[in-house]
Amino acid sequence: MSDDTAGSDRARRLTDDERRERGRERRRRYRETHADQVRESTRRWKADHPEKVKEYSERSRAAHREQIRSENRERERGRAAKARKAAAAAERRRAKSREQYAADPESNRDYQRERRRAQRAANPEGYREAKRQRNKRWRDSHREEQNAKLRAKHHDHPEIKRAGAQRYYDQHGDEVRERRRTYYWANREMQLHKQHQWRARQQRRRGLGLPARRLHRVTATERTANTAAAHEFFTRARTPEELERIRREPKPSAQEIAEWERSSVRARLAAAVAADMDRARPLAMSRLRESEREAAARRKRAAEDGEAKRMDDIAREINTRLRHGPRRAHAVRDAEGRRASPPSAPGGLSL
Structure with a gap:
């Protein structure tokens, strides 16, 4: 290549660089x-070519994966x-x-x-709204504690809650019944269950x-009195005279x-019969329990027989598989004790 040609290529290359710049x-x-x-224009192009945007993004992430991960780590460390x-x-x-406080x-x-x-004074409505938000945040963060206090309060003084509930029902009975029907x-399936x-x-x-199981509520005062009476009865120290009288009493x-x-069982059965309109129920229940026990x-016997038969079959299979010589004939007796012919099955230990 001559010097003139190399000079012209260099001038053309510089011209191209300048043109690109x-x-x-x-x-x-x-x-x-x-x-x-x-x-x-960029937004419209991205909206018209979502598949190309996705392809370019995936290609960029694949090409700069380590750099992206490093930037993410640095960002999380900073955060x-x-x-x-x-x-x-x-x-x-x-x-x-x-x-300071x-x-x-x-x-x-x-x-x-x-x-x-x-x-x-500066913003009454904003002040009330901020106060409501503060109270709500406090209630949300102390919900379990407040619910426990309310449960303890209602448990110790149920008459207060009962009276309030009765007043509310007297004033809003129709609404309460409508809510119950709606619920x-x-x-319905859960209620029927x-x-x-x-x-x-x-x-x-x-x-x-x-x-029949009948529970009733008692007030805190009654519960305290009952607990004190029970504690006194079971922890009271007996006098020597009382102990001697108890020892002299005839033992059953x-x-x-x-x-x-x-007699206690008969009394319970009599109470159950008196409370039940179906007079034949105790006899029917007794027969039902007897049939259930027999079944x-x-x-149980069928399960035990099946398990014994299964274990015998397993033992025969193992003996047949492991025996090296023929099975030795042995005397087999029938149900009446008479000698019967030996089994004809080859191999295995005799069972």
């Missing part, structure tokens, strides 16, 4: 002077450090506030009252001869204890 500068000035149009710094600063402010509590209360008064039909469980429990109690015999237990015994 001028083009880049022209496009940069256009983006600066037509920024809104460029953004709108965590910033959060720790903010938490430490908040704790320092809270500690400083506690120290402990140093002069009356002055701090006066300052808070003046500050709240100024806020209320019942919205959860609960009713079925309750009837089954009551039927089982009657079948066992137990009385085993026959008397058994008779007392039988359970039959099932």
Whole structure:
């Protein structure tokens, strides 16, 4: 290649570099002077070509994966450090506030009252809304504690809640009944299931001869008096005269204890029969329990026989597989004890 040709190529190459640089500068000035149009055009192109946008994004992430991960790690480290710094600063402010309040509590209360008064005067509606939000945040963060206090209060003084509930029902009885009907039909399957469980429990109690379960509430005063009376009865020290009288009393015999237990069972059955309109229920339940016991015994015997047969089959299979020589003939006796012919099955240990 001659020097003239090399010089012309170099001049052309410099010209191309200058042309590309001028083009880049022209496009940069256009983006600066037509920024809104460029953004709108880019937005329309992305909306019209979502698959290309996704492809370019995936290609860029694949090409710069390590760089993206490194940037994400650095960003998370910075965020965590910033959060720790903010938490430490908040704790320092809270500690400083506690120290200032402990140093002069009356002055701090006066300052808070003046500050709240100024806020209320400047923006009454905003002050009330901020107060509602503060109260709501406090209730949400102490919900379990407040519910426990309410439960303890209602448990110790149920008459107050009962009287309030009665007053509300007297004033809004129609609304309460309508809400109950709405809830019942919205959860009808669950309500029917609960009713079925309750009837089954009551039927089982009657079948066992137990009385119906009836619980009643007592006030805190009654509960305290009952607890004190029980504690006094069970912890009171007996005098020597009382102990001697108890020792001299005749002891019941085993026959008397058994008779007392039988009379107790009969009394419970009589109470169950008196409470039940179906007079034949105790006899029917007794027969039903007897049939259930017999069926359970039959099932147990069948299960035991099946398990024994299964274990015998397994043993025969193992003996047949492991025996090296032929099975030795042995005497087999039938049910009446007579000698029978030996089994014809080859191999295995005799069982």
